[in-house]
Amino acid sequence: METKSTTRVLTLMDSVGLSQVKFAEKCGIRPSNFNRALKSEKGISSQYLLRIAHAFNVNFEWLRNGIGDMFAEEKAIGKAQFAAFNQMLDANSSPVSQNVISGDNYQGTQTINATEGKIAALEQKIEAQTQLLAEKDKLIARQEQEIEFLRGLVNKQQQK
Template sequence: MSHSGYTQAAIAEACNVDVSTLSRCMNNKKPWSSKMLQKIGSAFNVAFLWLRDGVGKMIAEEKAIGKAQFAAFSQMLDANTSSVSQNVISGDNYQGTQTINGTEGEIVALMQKVELLKRLLDEKDKLLEEKDKLIKEKDKQNFDKNERLAEKDKMIAEQSSVIAEQRKQLQTLMEIFGRNKD
């Protein structure tokens, strides 16, 4: 829409689909079907793989084949089950036999995916560095907390020792006072 300047209604009309269906797809309330993406690609000369996966060139290169052959070509690439879709696809139309080389588009798509994976790996590395930093901070906080707890334990032990000494002194005093009563 941003590239062509069309409204949802104009796109729906050009693709012969219901505006509400297109709207639900665009608002992620309904998944995009291959059929819907093919209709959009066919109506606006936009590459199916670009619409579906965001890879390759946005503008479709139909060369001189008819729309039916181009749709079949897109379906074969989409299905990715035929060895033909990996190499060269030929189709006949009113202008003669035309050859579409699917390999070049696949290479561009793969290169874009590799670049995306590189960016994702860089982002993963940054997140791992941040995680390690947070773990170090947490470990330092735990170490500081353990240091404070050890200091408190030491104080409690010292106080327990003082109390034990005072009990001995009290016991001794009680024994002394007990003898004096007799």
């Protein structure tokens, strides 16, 4: 059974043109775990959705709830400027790419500069949430081990 968030993840995968394996690797998710998440009746976990949103700079609310646009930046600065900005980042801020952004797309540059602080803050929040979710997973695993240990003790007592 495919959930709505799973459908949006598949739409994003199609949009970026990556295989399931490459998509998962870019998000820092094991491909086998990602495959299981895609097939899960519960849908993809919030932790995975956060990783996906961060890896592809996607609007998390769109990914999780279908609210807003897939790429918030496209709405703010336009597709051409968004593409030029990504080219600049990919080219490690080469002077040619900087001229594309700062020359013909001055207004787009202003928008990018105005949102840089917000993006950095969101990235920090995502990282903090990812760490908290990882700690939660460790605690759950530890509790499951303790439960299994206690079950073993109970079984030994019942056998006596």
